[in-house]
Structures are given as C-alpha cells and as structure tokens.
Amino acid sequence: MIFSRRALLGALSLARLVLAGGPYSNGTSGGDRYLVQQRLDQLSLSPDFEITDKPTTRTYDWTITMQEGAPDGFYREMLVVNGQYPGPTIEANEGDTIIVHVKNKIPRFGTSVHWHGIFQEGTPWMDGPAGVTQCPIPSGGSFTYKFKIEKQYGTYWWHAHAGAQLSDGIHGALIVHSVNDPLKRGEHYDYDQIIIQGDWYHNTSDEIVRALDTPEGYQGSQAAPPPVTALFNGYGTFNCTKFGTPETCFTREPYELQVHPNKRYRMRLINTAAHAMIFHSIDEHTLDVVEADDTAVSSPGLNGLHRVRSHNGQRYSYIFKTDKGKPGDAFWMRANISTSCLPYITDEFHQVNKGIIRYVEEGQSYKMTDHLPTTKDWKDELNNTCRDLDTADLVPIVRDDPPAVVHQVGMFGNRVGTVLTSQGNVTRFFMNNVTFDHKWYQPILYDVADGRGVNNSNVASLDFHKPTGADIIINNLDANPKIDHPYHLHGMEFWIVGEGIGNITEQDYRQLKLNTTNPIRRDTHLIQGGHWSVIRIKADNPGVWFIHCHIDWHLAHGFAAVVVVQPEVVRKFQIPKESRELCKHIPSGLNVNSTSLGRRAAT
Template sequence: MIVVNNQYPGPLIEANQGDTIIIHVRNDLDSGTGIHFHGINQIGTIWSDGVPGITQCPIPSGGSYTYNFTIQQQSGTFFWHSHLGNTQADGLMGPLIVHNPTDVYIRGRDYDHERVLFISDWKHLTAQTIINGTFTEPFHTKYAGLSLPDSILFDGAGVFNCSQAPTNAHCQQKPLPEIQVQPSKKYRFRVINPGTEAFLTVSIDNHPLNIISADETEVLGPFGIHRVLVPIGERYDFIIDTSQGKAGDAFWLRAQFCAPNFLAVPPGDTGLGLAILRYVEDGMAPSHQLPTTNDWSHPHVNATSCPDLTSDALVPAIKAEAPQTVSSTWFLDSVIGFPLTPQNVTILDFYFNNVTWTNLPYDPMLFRMHKGLSLNESIVAHTVFAQSGAADIIINNRDVTIDHPYHLHGRAFYIVARGQGALTPESYAKLPPSSSVITRTTYAILRIRTDEPGVFALHCHLGLHLVHGKMAAIVVQPQAIQNLAIPDAAIHLCDSCNFPPGVTVNTPGHG
C-alpha cells in the first residue's frame, strides 16, 4: 500500500473558489510519480496537471516538487491521485473539495452536515505486479481474473473474508466500517469513486437519495431515488434525511460493483461491499449491533447489472448554454486489439484511431510543443485545435463489451449529442438536435472551448485500460503554447540528472 502523510486515503484538500493551492510533494517511493488534481481545469497552470508524459516529467524517487495553482470558476467535489504506473490503485489519492458562497445548495439551509465518502475497489496484488502479469501472461488466463476487486473500501476501510485468504497469509478479521449520523438531520454526502476497475452502485437502506451534484455541476435532482451508479473517476453529491429511525438504529450502506467491464465474474461472487450507517446521539455508548435492514427491491442490482442515471435526468441548477458554432471537429474511434508481445504472448491493448498510447514519461508532450516540436502520431492519437473558439470531439465506442469512463483533463465540456451506432463525418453533419438513449456501442459528442492553450489528456479512467494504451491528447493553440511561462522547477524535472539509471527520453513507461 502507498500512503500519503501516513494515511489512506490521503489528506483532504479543502479550499474556496479563488484560493491558491500550494502542495509540496516529497516522493519517498522507489519510482517516479506525479499528482493529478482530477477535475481542476488548471487555467493558466497546465504544467500543474500532474501527468508524467503529458504535462510534466516524473517527480524522481527521493525528490520533491511543488504544485501551485489557483481555483478559478470552479467549485464542487474533486479528488487528487497519482498518474503514473496505476499507483492510484495502491492508495496514492485523496479528496479535494472546493466551496463557493454562491453555490445553489448551502450548509445550514439545505443540509446540516456534510461528509466526504471515498468508495473504491481494492486488490491485494500491487499495481506493478498486476501490470507485469498483463504484459507477460496470456490474456485469457491472466487478464480477466485480475480485473476483479478483492474488496470494496469505504474511506480506506473494508472487510475481507479471511477464510478465503491464501494459506500462510496474515489475515485479521476487522469490523465493518461505520458512519455515524445524528437523527432528524440532513446530511450531504460527497461520494467519490477513485477506484481503478469497478463501477459502483451506492445505496443506503430506507434512505432515499436526493442528488444535488454530478461531478462539479450542481443539479436539480433526481430526488428520492434508491441508488446511484458512480463510475470510476466520477462524483455524486446527495442529501439524505436521517429521520428513518431513532438513536441506536443502524442501516446498511451498500456499494455494489457491476461488471460491464469485467470479462469474468466468479460464480457466487456478489461483488457487494457493506458499511454501517448508525444513528447516534452525543454521549451515547457505542453499539456494535449489525443492521437488519433490507435492500431496496427495485431496480435490482447485482454483479452484472448496473443501471445508470441518464443525462436527461440530471438538469443543471444553473443553466449553461453550449457554444452554438464550432470551428473544428475530431473523430475518435475507440477499439480493443490483441497484439503479440516480443515473447509471442497475446495481450489485450486499447486503441484510439488504431493507435495504442506509448507513454514517454521523460519527454512530456507539453514540453515538446513548448519547444516547437510536434507529437509522434504513431505513439499517441492526437489532434490540434489551432484557433480560439469551440470544437467538437466525437467519440465512437466500438468496444461492444466494454463501457469506458472517459475523462478529459483541463476542459469542461458539454454533451451535445449521444446515441447508438458510430458517427462518420457525413452522419455527424446530418444529426438532429435530439439523440437516442446511450448503449455500449455508442457515440458521444463533447463540445469544448478552445480558448486556453495547452496539451490536454483524454483517456479511459480504468487503470489497466490506461496502462494498455487508452490515452489520446488534444493540443490547443500550439503557437501560444510556445509562449507559456512554464516555471523553471517544472522544466528542471526533465533534467537528465532526475532520470533513473539507464532511462532516457525515449524510454517508455506505463501510464
């Protein structure tokens, strides 16, 4: 496990909109790292986006680096995590909350208390062990089994059945994680799924959920729903009313992993993580009684079923109109492939436009563009939006058995259309204003503004998909990138003295 300041999850970063955040990172790991602030747009500080190979070189083992950026025009629920070698899966992450006095939902009026809740998948094998296995063992015998979590963790705590532990393994049975609340109050839960493999459906027995925020966007419901799917990298805020019982009562808080991205689910594996929501009063003696409550009966959720909220159900509380005209478009076809390694082992790789990303952590794309160089189209699918304005990114998901939680760095976007099938330039031009319900083989059109120069990552947030190449890049205003005032400290991370022995700018690494 990787811990930050001796804790997992790492420490909460809490700020107000307009604050400048300064984070000193000392890397005591044996390998390089970088810290990404998930959802933060980094306006004017793209070099602080924290992605080795894209916007920085790794912070070397034994070295230090300081991130310095201002939160502009954003508030809500975010988190931070490492962005190299899937070490996020080993624990290198924590929450980031940004407040704003003009938020629609205000503490003291709309709710009494708030609680950040990290719910994630966990595996006993380290990320590097899993990565090594997926590159050296045949796909059909290795990859599928390693895609299943061993546990579901609530704020870093969870339970594993010690009877299933390997022989001679040290396993101590722990009590279930517990969240204490007072009766007759309203609690805002900021639920974050920082995991790397599992979509999670979250519910609390007897407690309807009133959704008030999706990622950083405040929304007008839906209210009174029984459960919400939180894909990897996403966040939902909801309010519950703790008037369902009295002090001493307890209810199950459930996190169910679902399997559109798992290629094998062992028989009898329910994929259910449990925590306890317990009603307490000040000075009350602690109780260890387990809940006896039942799950909501509808809709049914299990390890192979995970109903999602549709975007039509999520109405922004503050209306924001997408740009009406675009100056550029980019079509991305998402596919999987089964290449052979030099050892003639068939593995699973992920592609955008028939390119699987090869990460060069010590030759970051932002710095190449800053020097006036171009990107290598054979190692990363990318596009250039040269002028200010707006652009459409059309993503065709041709991976018929896999749902991808795509994440775009540094740019807010509008979903202006989505539907079944795949879009060509011709069919894109003929699109009607409305679109059909999303399914696995889908298109989605993301409309972004192109008024902030930089290199922005677009990738799947499933850890092993990223490691196996599911990354693309967007270059905005390349001429302006050459004029960016990148701090010397960021540039010096790429000095050869910070490279591990035997590593050069052409040495590939895992995303």
C-alpha cells in the first residue's frame, strides 16, 4: 500500500478518536478539539537553578501516550510524554543521578528511551535502544531508567529509540550544568534558551516505514522521504488553504520568543529531526557558536555567522546580542531545510519555517504575535550544502587530546543496496555488507553478556578488547548517488582526527597524518557521500554500543552496527532483573526473532 498525503487528508476528515490533552498554550484554537500541550516555560532555563558540585537524585514520572496534535496546524496522531510536545526538559548537574519512571500507554506497540550523548558508564543496559541494550517497554507496561551523569556536561537530549518513534513526538531536552563548564551565565551570556529544532511529517512513522518496506515505497519512492516542514519548539507552518480543509487543518501562529534589549542570549539548538539538515538564522543578528554537541568551542571562524547548520542528533549553542532593536521591534528567526540533503521534495514541502524574536522591556511583555516582523533574510547566498560546520573551526576551549597511541583499529564501510523480499526488491543499507536486522526482543548486549556473542549475520560489529585508544575508519561508499549520513555513536564521545574525499584502506590509514592536537570531540558527525572519516575513541567504557545513521528512515532500513568495548568485561555483567523482565513480555503472536514492535490493528 502507498500512503499518500491526499489519502491521509481524506481519512482524517472522518470521525476520529480525540484523547485527553490540553489546548495549545498560545491560544491558537483547533475548534473544540483538545490537543497536545506545549510547555514553553520548560525551554527557558531559570537563573534560579543551582549549579553545584554536590550530587543529588532527580526523579521524573513519564507516561507515553498516543494523542491528537497539530504542531504545524495539521491534525494527526502523535506519541507524546505527559501529554506535551516537545517532551519534558530534564535539567541536572554533573554528578547527579537521574531516575525516570516510564509508563507505556501506546496502544499495541512497545517503546524505549535513549539518552542521547550520555555515556552510561556502569549502566550500559540503561542506554535505551530496543534490540541493542534492552527489550521494548511493552504496551501497558512500565520500566524505570536510572543512571548517573559523570564526567560530562553540556547540551543533550532524549528520544524514543524503538522503530522511528522519535519522529512521532517522543523527544525532549536534557541539559547538564557543571561548575567546570567554561561557559558561564552572567559572564558569557545573560539568558539560557532551548530551541528544539526539528522536522515534521503528516503520516506516522509506522505508516512511513511500512510503506518503505514495499517495492512501491512511500510517496512512490523507496528513498528516505522529505518532511513537510520544520519546527521551532513544536511550532511549524503548513499551507492549509492549498492542501487542507477545516476538518483536517488550521493555520497556526508562529513560534515567538520575547527577548530584552542589550542582553546576550545563549540559544541551545537541538536538531531532533528525522531527516532534515537545517540552516538556522535570525534576521539582522549575527551568531557566535560556542558549543558543538556537548563541547564548548571557540575560534574566529565561529564568530559573526549568519547561519548555523545542524544535522539530525547534533546540538549547537550560539550567543547572540539583542542590540538591533527597541521594545516592540520584531525579527524573523528562520529554519531553512537544506534540499541538498533530500532525495526529492513534494508539493506540500515547506522549506522555511519562521518564528519571531520580539524585543520587550524587562518586566513587561507584548501579546504574542501582536504584529508580524517585516525583516528580510540575509542577502548572502544560502550555501545549500549538506555538510557540518568546518571541523577545523570547532576548537575545544577545554583541551583534551585523544590517546596518543592507538593499539586497536577497526573499519566500517556503508552503502545502500536492495534485498529481495516476498513482495519484491526493497531498499536496505549495509555496514560491512550486513544490513542490521531489528530483533527487538533479543538485545545484543544480552547476547554478549550471556556468552553467545554478536550474530554477525544480523549486525556488523567491531570488538575493542583493551581500555586504550582505538581508531574507527568509516568509509561512506554512497557516492553515486551521493547520500550523506550523520553518524551517532552511543556510550562515548569521539575525536575527529581525520577526514577526506574518497575511501581509504587500512594501509592508506597507516600513511595518514592525523590531527591529535585538541581536535573536536562530539557524538554525532556527518560523513558526506564519497568521503571518509577517522574517529578516535578511548575504549574504557565496557558495553555494546550502537553506531548508526541518525536519519530515522535509514536506520529503519538497516543502517546500524555495534561497537563492543571490552567483551571480556561485558561477559561478567550482572544485568538487573528488572531489565531482563522486559524480555518476558513479547506481544501475543510474536517471538524472540520478531522484527515488529507490536501487533497492528486489523484493517
């Protein structure tokens, strides 16, 4: 079955089940419907939060449900935490222990939560990806995540890691403060603001993935589909007049952030997109990048930027000064989706989402969207390319050189291809000629811990046995057609010590002059099609760590592998009983080898 936009519009004009939620907080109405809430107050970080080196325990209660929402004005079913989108913000200090009680009330389907960028030292079974470090939390079931945040601080996020549920709304910010952070409130910036910048689709992830798994594909293509629009903190734009009806859609007011004149704002950009690389800008204001993922950075090449580009999973903080206007003035903030990163676009595709930056006096506020800005975008040509900010410009403020000596080297090569199914040929991605087989109820961590090891017919893997430096060579072989991939490695940060055009062998690698002098450290790195990178890790965090493309649709098509760190230590793990209990709750009709998260309703 092909899932078309117009078919969905027709279906949504029928009677639908509206679940309990809250009205949109900006007063925009969808008639008498009750929709997913937006808690924008959780995205403006309070100066009253105490930054301390005295650890504490922070406990959260989350319920994941399916509810109706309309981030861009188009009604659809979403998956949300505590009835809100974006999901709840976690704010903590380095050294704190985080406890999150999760109840899964999604009908029929399991789920899980990943803490993106958190090392999970000593608790690898809490990392979250279903089928890798845990079994899914079953529909109607619950699970408690508990982990300590040690030796790291900065901007992180959390998201669903079962299927492509991230794209349905299960994600939010995770901010870790530290007395050791070189970026200080009051010294370097006055206000601290989260901007969750993502993309949005009008079909559910389950519908999209099911269509992609057919020879016909989704929207007539097996390539990763483009989104409909971009979002700012849950607000987007859709042309309801052209593509909607009053029953399916309403026009939303744009996102608005009110700022005070002559102040410095730290904007923590978190790219939660399923696919889009996004250029971010504010009319007439230049941006100084000060953080890449969780690493504080500084260099002349990061100052005075007109646009900051980010890929799926990446985070950037920038500081901008509110010295371009007076109270009442307003400027457009823009999220421009790079079409260079998309294989095709549709008629409904809305490339630029606009939000409002409005100047107000301290202690006062204006009515939201009282008047719209009339400012113009920067006149310089938009470099509509699909690549990261220049690695050479991302110079860490706190120097931390990678291990000088490397005792272990591994290699991944990725490529796109096809597999023959009972329906015909379908697209899959391969790492080292293996396409990842999502066996949700057979976690790879458990296989290694129980002595069975990694089944390399289902997943490619690298083993690093010593707690020393290790290099991973990655060749992105998708050169023609050119497909760019944002790689994310769980469980550790990595140093980008080399990159270039083409592909390299291990012999070529031995001849390279790698950058080991304070290179950038991060956890998500884009490798362009037909390019290579060498990332260096310190293999001192035992576990089974997922490495994958962070484009949801590529991951769903098998773009993943695992890095097994110190398998001898992993075999001595005592995985908690509560974690193993999840694997006893396989939905009726499925088994340990099933690649479905649950039983779909009869159609």
